[in-house]
Each structure stands twice: as structure tokens, then as C-alpha cells.
Amino acid sequence: MDKMLSEWISLASTDLDSAKILSDSKKAVSSVSIYESHQAIEKALKAYLYYLGIPISKIHDLLKLATSISAKDSWINKYIGQMQMIDSYYPRLRYPSGDTFTQAEAEKCYILAKEVFQAIYERLSELSKACNEE
Numbered sequence: 001m002d003k004m005l006s007e008w009i010s011l012a013s014t015d016l017d018s019a020k021i022l023s024d025s026k027k028a029v030s031s032v033s034i035y036e037s038h039q040a041i042e043k044a045l046k047a048y049l050y051y052l053g054i055p056i057s058k059i060h061d062l063l064k065l066a067t068s069i070s071a072k073d074s075w076i077n078k079y080i081g082q083m084q085m086i087d088s089y090y091p092r093l094r095y096p097s098g099d100t101f102t103q104a105e106a107e108k109c110y111i112l113a114k115e116v117f118q119a120i121y122e123r124l125s126e127l128s129k130a131c132n133e134e
Helices: 003-024 030-052 062-070 074-094 103-133
Strands: none
Touching (some): 030 062, 030 074, 030 103, 074 103
8 A cells, every 4th residue: 555545544544533432422522523434434535536546626525525436436326325414414513503413423423434434445455455466
């Protein structure tokens, strides 16, 4: 794995770990956990875009990032509906909205982030292995 790809994966993994710690917290930090889950997914998607050689836009829209991947690799499509859900939280996490988020919502977002991260990590491993065998 090259240096840039490793950095993207490492950043995504750190955000995923943070989301888990925060979603398990007894304090009212659900919004921060959801934010970290979003960040983990975003960075994992950008790692995969980088691997595919697709230019990485400086955006935070998970749906747009996933759609860019989908154009070359359709396995990501099964996560797109759930990404719309976490994308809908994003503006309310970044700016005052009066919204509150539950621990259940934080856990749901963490589970999605973990699934997407693992799927991307496994896909990258499979593709790297296939390239090494050629």
C-alpha cells in the first residue's frame, strides 16, 4: 500500500475508533460520535477514490463520493441509502440547529461507518493481492 493510501486508511481508522469511544460514552456526545462516523466514512471513501485514480474533491458529501466510486465499482451501491441518512445529519452537526441526537443514532452511524470502512479495507486488500499475483 503506498504512503498516501496508507494515510487515508489510517485517518479513517482513527476517526472510526473515536466514533466508537464516543458512541459508548455515557456523556451526551452523540453528535460528536456521529460527526466522527461521518469523517471515517468520508476518509475511507477518499482512500478508495485515490486507489481508483479518481481525483478527490474537497467535499464532505458522502453520496457524491460514493457515486464517484460507483461509476467504476458498483459494490458501493449497497451502502448509498444509508449514507444519505448520515449525510442528512452533517449540516446539523456543523452548525447550530437546536437538534439533539440520541445514543441510538450515534450507534447506528458507528455501525455503518465500521461496515463501510471494513468493506473498503477488504476490497483494497483483495485488489492489491490480485495486482501482486499478476
